[in-house]
Amino acid sequence: MPAKNISFTLNGETKDVFANPGEMLVDVLRDKLGLTGTKIGCRTSSCGACTVIVDGLAVNSCLTPIGKVAGAAVETIEGVAEQGKLHPVQQSLTEKGGVQCGFCTPGIVMSSKVLLNQNPNPDSADIRTALSGNLCRCTGYIKVEEAVVNAAAAIRGKEA
Secondary structure, eight states, rough: OOOOOEEETTTTTTEEEEEOOBBBHHHIIIIISOTTTSSOSSSSSOOOEEEETTTTTTEEGOOOOOGTTTOOEEEEEGSSSSTOOOHHHHHHHHHOOOSSOOOSHHHHHHHHHHHHHHOOOOOOHHHHHHTTTTTSEEEEHHHHHHHHHHHHHHHHHHOO
């Protein structure tokens, strides 16, 4: 396919990017738009490091062609904090020790954010299901799960 202009909303701003519609979203984000917070892990949709939010859903950007997001709203890790204030998921991961090497963290944040947007009071099974596509080799997931519980409580305005 020949390259063409593709328009979409990225972290709240309209973007036009000249790309081949078959190029993967992760490559466009990183190489053409300079947003390197979205990580490249496996390129097979197995690790979740490349997770971004497209129209409210967590998607693996390593297997999402840029042509599929034309007209869509895309959110990356760079768009999560607002006015310099960490999102409750980001804050809780830091406070609860759910961050170690940090490579998987952007994908975990994005998957957790989608979960909490859909379910502000998830139980352990909900959290584990939502994060089942995000691999982490460092934390063992317990602290990540605790962080999501804490973030949910913060979003609801309660102590965990």
